[in-house]
Amino acid sequence: xxxxxxLAVSVALCFAMPAxxxxxxxxxxxxxxxxxxxxxxALDSGHDQWVKDIIAITQIPAPPFKESVRAKAFAEMLRxxxxxxxxxxxxxxxxxxxxxxxxPVVVVSAHLDTVFPEGTDVTxxxxxxxxxxxxxxxxxxxxxxxxxxxxxxxxxxxxxxxxILFVGTVGEEGRGDxxxxxxxxxxxxxxxxxGAFFSLDGGGLDGMxxxxxxxxxxxxxxxxxxxxxxxxxxxxxxxVALGHTVTDLYKIRVPADPKTTYSASVVGGxxxxxxxxxxxxxxxxxxxxxxxxxxxxxxxxxxxxxxxxAAENAARSTTAGKISAxxxxxxxxxxxxxxxxxxxxxxxxxxxxxxxxxxxxxxxSTDSNIPMSLGIPAITMSRIADGDRxxxxxxxxxxxxxxxxKLQRILLTTILATAGVR
Amino acid sequence: xxxxxxLAVSVALCFAMPAxxxxxxxxxxxxxxxxxxxxxxALDSGHDQWVKDIIAITQIPAPPFKESVRAKAFAEMLRxxxxxxxxxxxxxxxxxxxxxxxxPVVVVSAHLDTVFPEGTDVTxxxxxxxxxxxxxxxxxxxxxxxxxxxxxxxxxxxxxxxxILFVGTVGEEGRGDxxxxxxxxxxxxxxxxxGAFFSLDGGGLDGMxxxxxxxxxxxxxxxxxxxxxxxxxxxxxxxVALGHTVTDLYKIRVPADPKTTYSASVVGGxxxxxxxxxxxxxxxxxxxxxxxxxxxxxxxxxxxxxxxxAAENAARSTTAGKISAxxxxxxxxxxxxxxxxxxxxxxxxxxxxxxxxxxxxxxxSTDSNIPMSLGIPAITMSRIADGDRxxxxxxxxxxxxxxxxKLQRILLTTILATAGVR
Numbered sequence: 039x040x041x042x043x044x045l046a047v048s049v050a051l052c053f054a055m056p057a058x059x060x061x062x063x064x065x066x067x068x069x070x071x072x073x074x075x076x077x078x079x080a081l082d083s084g085h086d087q088w089v090k091d092i093i094a095i096t097q098i099p100a101p102p103f104k105e106s107v108r109a110k111a112f113a114e115m116l117r118x119x120x121x122x123x124x125x126x127x128x129x130x131x132x133x134x135x136x137x138x139x140x141x142p143v144v145v146v147s148a149h150l151d152t153v154f155p156e157g158t159d160v161t162x163x164x165x166x167x168x169x170x171x172x173x174x175x176x177x178x179x180x181x182x183x184x185x186x187x188x189x190x191x192x193x194x195x196x197x198x199x200x201x202i203l204f205v206g207t208v209g210e211e212g213r214g215d216x217x218x219x220x221x222x223x224x225x226x227x228x229x230x231x232x233g234a235f236f237s238l239d240g241g242g243l244d245g246m247x248x249x250x251x252x253x254x255x256x257x258x259x260x261x262x263x264x265x266x267x268x269x270x271x272x273x274x275x276x277x278v279a280l281g282h283t284v285t286d287l288y289k290i291r292v293p294a295d296p297k298t299t300y301s302a303s304v305v306g307g308x309x310x311x312x313x314x315x316x317x318x319x320x321x322x323x324x325x326x327x328x329x330x331x332x333x334x335x336x337x338x339x340x341x342x343x344x345x346x347x348a349a350e351n352a353a354r355s356t357t358a359g360k361i362s363a364x365x366x367x368x369x370x371x372x373x374x375x376x377x378x379x380x381x382x383x384x385x386x387x388x389x390x391x392x393x394x395x396x397x398x399x400x401x402x403s404t405d406s407n408i409p410m411s412l413g414i415p416a417i418t419m420s421r422i423a424d425g426d427r428x429x430x431x432x433x434x435x436x437x438x439x440x441x442x443x444k445l446q447r448i449l450l451t452t453i454l455a456t457a458g459v460r
Numbered sequence: 461x462x463x464x465x466x467l468a469v470s471v472a473l474c475f476a477m478p479a480x481x482x483x484x485x486x487x488x489x490x491x492x493x494x495x496x497x498x499x500x501x502a503l504d505s506g507h508d509q510w511v512k513d514i515i516a517i518t519q520i521p522a523p524p525f526k527e528s529v530r531a532k533a534f535a536e537m538l539r540x541x542x543x544x545x546x547x548x549x550x551x552x553x554x555x556x557x558x559x560x561x562x563x564p565v566v567v568v569s570a571h572l573d574t575v576f577p578e579g580t581d582v583t584x585x586x587x588x589x590x591x592x593x594x595x596x597x598x599x600x601x602x603x604x605x606x607x608x609x610x611x612x613x614x615x616x617x618x619x620x621x622x623x624i625l626f627v628g629t630v631g632e633e634g635r636g637d638x639x640x641x642x643x644x645x646x647x648x649x650x651x652x653x654x655g656a657f658f659s660l661d662g663g664g665l666d667g668m669x670x671x672x673x674x675x676x677x678x679x680x681x682x683x684x685x686x687x688x689x690x691x692x693x694x695x696x697x698x699x700v701a702l703g704h705t706v707t708d709l710y711k712i713r714v715p716a717d718p719k720t721t722y723s724a725s726v727v728g729g730x731x732x733x734x735x736x737x738x739x740x741x742x743x744x745x746x747x748x749x750x751x752x753x754x755x756x757x758x759x760x761x762x763x764x765x766x767x768x769x770a771a772e773n774a775a776r777s778t779t780a781g782k783i784s785a786x787x788x789x790x791x792x793x794x795x796x797x798x799x800x801x802x803x804x805x806x807x808x809x810x811x812x813x814x815x816x817x818x819x820x821x822x823x824x825s826t827d828s829n830i831p832m833s834l835g836i837p838a839i840t841m842s843r844i845a846d847g848d849r850x851x852x853x854x855x856x857x858x859x860x861x862x863x864x865x866k867l868q869r870i871l872l873t874t875i876l877a878t879a880g881v882r
Contacts (some may be wrong), residue, residue, distance in 0.1 A: 102732065153732035212732035251690060255733050264852040267745045268673060268825060271721035278724070281706030288700045288775070299693035302700070303737055304730030310524065310575035310634035311677050311725045311743040311790060312825075313851035321733040323689045353710070358849075369733060403690060403734075427780075429735035430686040 061384035062391070064455045069392050074454070077194025081446045084189050085439045088446075089169075091115070091182035092437065093162045096174045101158075105129055105150040105208045112150065112181060112206045119188045121204065128221035129208040132228070135191065137201035137457065142233025144457040145203045146187065147405060148180030148421065149210035149218070149239065153429050167438045175435040176428040180238035180421035181206055186446055187453065199458030200233060210239075210405050213255075215369045219405040223412060234382050234456050235416035236449075237405040241425040241435070243445060246386055247418035248376045249401030250410040251297070252332045253325040255369030258283065258343055263359030264309075264316030274354045274361045276318050277308070282346035283320065290338055296328035297401065298335055321368065327401035329373045340365070371403055374410030382415040382456050389451035393444050419449055483806035484813070486877045491814050496876070499616025503868045506611050507861045510868075511591075513537070513604035514859065515584045518596045523580075527551055527572040527630045534572060534603060534628045541610045543626065550643035551630040554650070557613065559623035559879065564655030566879040567625045568609065569827060570602030570843065571632035571640070571661065575851045589860045597857040598850040602660035602843035603628055608868055609875065621880030622655060632661075632827050635677075637791045641827040645834060656804050656878050657838035658871075659827040663847040663857070665867060668808055669840035670798045671823030672832040673719070674754045675747040677791030680705065680765055685781030686731075686738030696776045696783045698740050699730070704768035705742065712760055718750035719823065720757055743790065749823035751795045762787070793825055796832030804837040804878050811873035815866050841871055 068074050100108040109131050113123040116133040123133035131150070134143065152173035154160070162171040184204055191202075207218030219237075222228060240247065260276035260283075284302045292298035300323065307318030324339060326332035343363050350361045376383060378399065390397040402418060409416035423442045425435035490496050522530035528551060535545040535553045543555035553572070556565065574595035576582070584593040606626055613624075629640035644650060662669065682698035682705075706724045714720035722745065729740030746761060748754035765785050772783045798805060800821065812819040824840060831838035845864045847857035 153735050155731060212734045253690075253734075263849075265849065266851045267723035267725060268675075268719075268721050268747045269850065270852075271719075271723070275710070275724060277706055277727060278710045280727075281703040281710075281724070284699055284703030285707060288697070288703075297690075297693075299690050301689035301693070301734070301736050302697060302703070303689060303733045303735055305699060305702075305737075305740055306728050308726030308743070309577060310851065311745050312634045312675075312723070313575050313725055314723050315725055315727075316853055318727055321730070323733050325690045427687065428691065429688045429732065430692075430738055 061381060061455065062388040065385060065388040065392055065451055068451055068454050068459055073194040073196050077190040077196055077450060078447050080190040080193030081186060081443050081450065084186055085443060088182050088186045089437050091185050092169065092174065092179050095181050096162050096171050096178040097160050099156065099158065099160050100151050101154060101156050102151055102212050102214050104156065108150050109206060115185055116188065116204060119185065120192060121188065126221060126226050128218050130218045130222060131206035133204045135202045135204065137198050138460055139199045141200060142231055143201040143203040143228065144453065145205055145232050145235045146184060146453055147205035147207050147237050148184045149177045149207045149405060151208055151211045151214055152176065153211045167436050168434055169437055170432065170434045172431055172433055174433055175241060175422050175425040176433065177239050177421065179435055183238050183421045183446060183449065187450055190450055196454065197460045198454060199460065202453065202457055203228060207405055213368050216371055216405060216408055219408045223408050232414060235406060235409040235414060236453060237418040238421040239404050239418050240402065240420050241422040242420050243395060243423050243441060245398050245400050245420065247402040247404055247406060248378065248383055248399040249327055250372065250374040250407035251325045251327050251401050251403040252329055252373030253323060253369055253371040253403050254332060254336045255321065255323050257319055257321050257366045257368050259317060259319040259364045260361060261317050262361045265314045265358060267312045267314055270314055270358065272355050273314060273358045274350050274356055275314050276361050277315055279346045279350040279361050279363065280318050280320055282349055283342055286342045286346060287322065287339060290335065292335060293331060296326055296331055298326035298328065298331040300324045300335060325403055332373065371407045372411035374407060376410055376415050376417060380415045382417055385455040386417060386419065386452045389448045389455065392451060393448055419452065420445060483803060483877065484810040487807060487810040487814055487873055490873055490876050490881055495616040495618050499612040499618055499872060500869050502612040502615030503608060503865050503872065506608055507865060510604050510608045511859050513607050514591065514596065514601050517603050518584050518593050518600040519582055521578065521580065521582050522573050523576060523578045524573055524634050524636050526578065530572050531628060537607055538610065538626060541607065542614060543610065548643060548648050550640050552640045552644060553628035555626045557624045557626065559620050560882055561621045563622060564653055565623040565625040565650065566875065567627055567654050567657045568606060568875055569627035569629050569659050570606045571599045571629045571827060573630055573633050573636055574598065575633045589858050590856055591859055592854065592856040594853055594855055596855055597663060597844050597847040598855065599661050599843065601857055605660050605843045605868060605871065609872055612872055618876065619882045620876060621882065624875065624879055625650060629827055635790050638793055638827060638830055641830045645830050654836060657828060657831040657836060658875060659840040660843040660871065661826050661840050662824065662842050663844040664842050665817060665845050665863060667820050667822050667842065669824040669826055669828060670800065670805055670821040671749055672794065672796040672829035673747045673749050673823050673825040674751055674795030675745060675791055675793040675825050676754060676758045677743065677745050679741055679743050679788045679790050681739060681741040681786045682783060683739050684783045687736045687780060689734045689736055692736055692780065694777050695736060695780045696772050696778055697736050698783050699737055701768045701772040701783050701785065702740050702742050704771055705764055708764045708768060709744065709761060712757065714757060715753060718748055718753055720748035720750065720753040722746045722757060747825055754795065793829045794833035796829060798832055798837050798839060802837045804839055807877035808839060808841065808874045811870045811877065814873060815870055841874065842867060
């Protein structure tokens with residue numbers, strides 16, 4: 039962590055120096071170079087390959103905790119591009135593109151996993167420039183964009199000062215709870231050796247994620263005696279406590295700013311239509327850009343559950359047994375943010391400006407949560423110019439060439455500026 | 461159905477005849493016979509075998525729609541007792557013990573299926589005379605009691621006038637929706653050839669089921685646009701409509717007499733903790749001894765669902781799509797009853813009296829629903845003297861010898877009186 043402390047010091051020193059124009063200068067110098075122009079041209083000529091890669095990756099299912107088939111395929115795609123990928127203990131794919139100087143590496147990552155369970159039809163449908171499939175954007179487009187960046191750097195024979203570690207992470211979604219990126223930063227060979235972090239995730243041409251939405255997730259399991267639906271009618275039913283928990287949760291008013299949200303997401307339980315269930319469960323997600331608001335929301339939720347249980351125990355007979363509720367934490371993602379004046383952000387802003395665009399900073403829950411919570415400069419940048427309905431079966435992206443190649447140039451510029459070029 | 465009509469006529473004729481004492485006389489005559497005494501003694505000496513059979517049957521899983529392994533084993537147990545069992549198109553096990561006269565048969569049945577899903581631990585635990593396991597009573601004890609009755613008839617060399625068709629039925633529980641007994645009465649080789657029907661199901665030494673509880677069952681599927689739990693927060697969530705449906709259902713007041721019940725029993729849906737679900741579903745059971753009360757309850761329930769949907773569509777944004785609900789009927793069991801003066805009931809009452817007990821008539825939802833709805837004399841009689849918690853993981857029965865052999869004598873007497881003995 040020594041290395042990280044010295045990075046933090048250097049950021050602090052920047053404050054005192056008249057270096058405000060430096061990131062824009064770096065970007066101008068990079069964009070003007072022949073090497074960059076060749077690399078950028080490769081993004082343009084490689085557009086069809088990028089679309090093919092998105093389709094190929096999307097069509098390899100990668101349900102939570104079952105990313106290995108896609109991981110192997112992704113490693114192979116990196117190998118075909120001259121890198122020497124490996125798969126770490128968590129299942130992340132790592133491939134280093136060496137730098138000219140020793141020292142911390144810059145990570146460029148996208149996540150391998152989707153939210154969709156095994157058996158989901160992941161066939162990509164195409165209508166004009168629109169691709170439709172579960173996971174097509176989130177984050178198959180991120181992985182394909184990462185590959186396009188490797189291709190472009192190779193085409194431009196770009197030599198960066200810091201090495202660039204390309205990573206396909208596991209466990210970004212849902213119950214994965216960021217286990218891939220946690221492994222990267224807190225265990226394994228690159229622990230303490232990462233100077234900056236990019237995640238390619240999310241869509242649009244006007245935003246980046248520089249703040250980490252914190253989240254708290256629980257599986258609530260309601261138990262009761264259960265029994266025959268006719269013979270035991272009148273006894274407490276854990277389903278009613280679950281129902282009250284959902285309806286009460288959805289009465290909570292949360293601030294729009296700092297954005298704070300909740301979701302009653304997954305549910306299950308019961309054995310047979312003619313049996314009062316003995317056990318039902320509910321998965322709940324709570325998030326906020328503010329650690330305080332998240333704590334406030336969590337507190338309200340944690341009060342709702344016992345209230346719902348008590349109400350059901352009061353409403354019906356408990357002679358066969360009472361309702362109880364167990365709370366299992368299934369996700370805890372730290373909040374955090376990257377300093378608004380950090381080089382990585384100013385490089386990104388300058389890169390957007392060099393393409394005639396302005397970019398807003400936002401907060402979200404992404405792989406960047408982990409480096410942000412550790413004080414390591416990190417941002418999550420867009421991986422598609424236009425798309426929507428991530429996490430829904432009707433997810434789509436628009437692969438139109440002009441805006442997407444523009445976005446890829448912005449990514450290339452930002453990454454090269456952060457890693458430094460000779 | 462001609463045969464059934466003539467049976468109905470003969471029941472009607474009984475009304476006009478001074479035959480009130482006849483059932484008691486029949487029972488006294490049977491109980492006094494040497495053949496019966498030998499048969500009854502076999503119930504006593506066969507007690508240990510009965511307990512062994514309960515354990516063996518219980519430990520063969522028979523989840524809904526997956527009764528075939530238990531069916532084959534049960535057929536083998538009947539074959540060992542000198543019968544020639546077959547398995548019909550629905551999966552029922554049928555074994556005829558021939559009568560001395562042609563004409564309709566008397567069915568003695570128990571059901572093969574349990575409510576418990578695949579993977580449930582069905583190992584029987586024993587503490588003294590108490591056996592504990594999912595399905596140990598319902599209806600493993602019924603199947604074992606059926607076998608004990610075959611053994612006792614064989615031991616007493618009992619010859620009945622009507623043939624006795626021993627049946628292990630499939631599909632009595634839950635979504636099985638009585639498909640086994642429906643097959644028996646409405647298709648297959650015994651259609652129109654059954655004069656009376658016994659189901660061995662339920663527990664206790666004081667009741668029989670002479671009325672059929674009607675039931676209506678639905679799977680309600682709530683759909684919505686779904687989306688990212690953080691990015692799409694504010695849109696409608698089908699889980700909330702489900703929650704409101706459950707809590708509103710449980711506000712309905714139903715009469716204790718005629719007994720009317722409901723249960724929100726099984727639930728599922730959602731894809732990931734960080735996704736607003738696109739689909740969740742709920743299985744609901746409604747029952748009543750009164751067709752009118754059942755219709756009233758169903759009407760209320762069918763009004764709750766669209767109200768819950770409308771409330772959610774009003775409470776949150778529908779820009780990405782609205783909540784809708786689909787209702788799939790998954791069970792429809794007819795109500796009905798056996799005439800309180802039918803011979804089958806009066807034989808059962810006399811059989812209880814011959815053991816110094818009185819028996820009350822009740823209503824329930826059992827395999828007897830089908831013959832009762834068709835006007836064929838049918839009752840469901842107890843298969844265990846004491847037990848509880850059917851349909852729950854902690855189901856138990858007490859296999860104490862004295863009360864259970866007494867119950868088995870009552871069953872034997874009632875069945876022999878109904879089938880007639882030479």
